[in-house]
Amino acid sequence: MTNGKYWNEKIETMSKDELRKHQLRKLKEQVKYCYENSAFYHKKFDNTGLKPENIKTLEDIQKIPFTVKNDLRDNYPFGMVTVKPADIVEIHASSGTTGNPIIGAYTQSDMDAWQELMARSIYTTGGRKEDVIHIAYGYGLFTGGLGFHYGAQKIGTMIVPVSGGMTQRQIKLMKDLGATVLCCTPSFAVYLAETMVKVGVNPRKDLKLRIGLFGAEPWSDKIRERIEEKLGIEAFDVYGLTELCGPGVSIECSEHKGLHIWEDHFLVETINPETGEVLPPGEEGELVFTTLAKTGIPLLRFRTRDISVVDTEKCACGRTHARMIRVRGRSDDMLIIRGVNVFPSQIEIAVMSFPELAAQYQIVIDRPGALDTFAVKVELTEQACKNRKLDKNALKRDIQGRIHSITGLSAEIEIVECGEIPRSEGKAKRVLDLRKGKM
Ligand SMILES: [Zn+2]
Numbered sequence: 001m002t003n004g005k006y007w008n009e010k011i012e013t014m015s016k017d018e019l020r021k022h023q024l025r026k027l028k029e030q031v032k033y034c035y036e037n038s039a040f041y042h043k044k045f046d047n048t049g050l051k052p053e054n055i056k057t058l059e060d061i062q063k064i065p066f067t068v069k070n071d072l073r074d075n076y077p078f079g080m081v082t083v084k085p086a087d088i089v090e091i092h093a094s095s096g097t098t099g100n101p102i103i104g105a106y107t108q109s110d111m112d113a114w115q116e117l118m119a120r121s122i123y124t125t126g127g128r129k130e131d132v133i134h135i136a137y138g139y140g141l142f143t144g145g146l147g148f149h150y151g152a153q154k155i156g157t158m159i160v161p162v163s164g165g166m167t168q169r170q171i172k173l174m175k176d177l178g179a180t181v182l183c184c185t186p187s188f189a190v191y192l193a194e195t196m197v198k199v200g201v202n203p204r205k206d207l208k209l210r211i212g213l214f215g216a217e218p219w220s221d222k223i224r225e226r227i228e229e230k231l232g233i234e235a236f237d238v239y240g241l242t243e244l245c246g247p248g249v250s251i252e253c254s255e256h257k258g259l260h261i262w263e264d265h266f267l268v269e270t271i272n273p274e275t276g277e278v279l280p281p282g283e284e285g286e287l288v289f290t291t292l293a294k295t296g297i298p299l300l301r302f303r304t305r306d307i308s309v310v311d312t313e314k315c316a317c318g319r320t321h322a323r324m325i326r327v328r329g330r331s332d333d334m335l336i337i338r339g340v341n342v343f344p345s346q347i348e349i350a351v352m353s354f355p356e357l358a359a360q361y362q363i364v365i366d367r368p369g370a371l372d373t374f375a376v377k378v379e380l381t382e383q384a385c386k387n388r389k390l391d392k393n394a395l396k397r398d399i400q401g402r403i404h405s406i407t408g409l410s411a412e413i414e415i416v417e418c419g420e421i422p423r424s425e426g427k428a429k430r431v432l433d434l435r436k437g438k439m
Helices: 016-037 039-048 060-063 071-075 108-124 143-155 169-179 186-198 221-231 342-353 383-385 392-408
Strands: 092-095 103-106 132-136 158-160 181-184 211-215 236-242 246-252 259-260 265-272 285-291 302-310 336-337 341-343 357-366 371-381 412-416 431-433
Touching: 016 039, 016 060, 016 285, 060 265, 103 108, 108 143, 108 246, 132 143, 132 169, 132 265, 143 158, 143 246, 158 169, 169 186, 181 186, 186 211, 186 221, 186 357, 211 221, 221 236, 221 342, 221 371, 236 259, 341 342, 342 357, 342 371, 342 392, 371 383, 371 392
Parallel strands: 132 158, 132 181, 181 211, 211 236, 357 431, 371 412
Antiparallel strands: 092 103, 236 246, 246 259, 265 285, 285 302, 336 341, 357 371
16 A cells, blocks of 8 residues: 555545545535434534535535534533444543543544554654654553554554653663654653753764654744754654544644645634634634544534644645644633733744753743733753853843744743753643633
């Protein structure tokens, strides 16, 4: 099936026309399937007077109401499952902190599709049978660890299913087993690189790492540059959601001009998050996905809350599937500080543009009186810590200026010594919002 560059050349490079025809055929099937098997969608359709046969073109999808995260929470655990419990073969769940988690319930056919899409994704980044894949995403209910595991298994790669934590042991294993592919969150990759320096491992000399597949949290190109430089690898962005399957929804190719959305399985739309209006390709908005082949929990027009831009032009890599530029932020993560919309990723871009600063920062927002306070804690690199000539006040002013030029807000800057901001072995906690309950 594989042919050098592509895992599945026929699907990955099929003409736009063929791809649209394929999508329309699958969309009609999925809509009919939902109407006949899902009490949730049957009711939704009946309430709006919609019938499956009203979906005649891809644009007709706009007649279907949106599905939101709360629909899944409200129908916890199995209210949106469309098959008998005996036909569910695996469960995953989102890492939500409060209330009901969001459940992913997979049939055998969903598992097969997920494995295929993960194999295709890893292969797109250059992962091959000869590689040693070090999977440091969490295993268990979280889709990260097992998602990569299943994909790598299909390719036939040597898998090291190390999961999270035990950083020093991970470094030893990477060295001794000759890991060539690293899969983890970008913040853990930064942490690994820092720890390697501390324990005297030079990743460029002592390791065989070639590529890294990073996702599960938004990250900027500046962090990418740092990771690539420190680990001596090519970094790829991975995107997915528990609701859709986990990782495997889209992946960056070696052109690094966006992530290919596997459109044979997912139909993507971009909407204005305030009004729900569908936007033309190329405009920034919230991503909305419709699954085209799911049988456990199929989803029609699922609102992701993720803000991105979709590019439908053919990619230089030869793949025809549309690309989403890297997710700018989750509309849920968007902060409103003194009435201004700010994404943590914007602060990251500002901070990372200073070579004196480490890839760690924390945003602290509070409201002691009538006005929000906005502070950014940044950390010096080990090298900058040793530099006695460093003018911290000048650096502070420069950081302030850069953040102001990006967000329009002036922030209080606190510079701390290297290693003072707590490190994370999972998802990074970048924002401390102390205003909760003070509104
Ligand atoms: Zn491409």
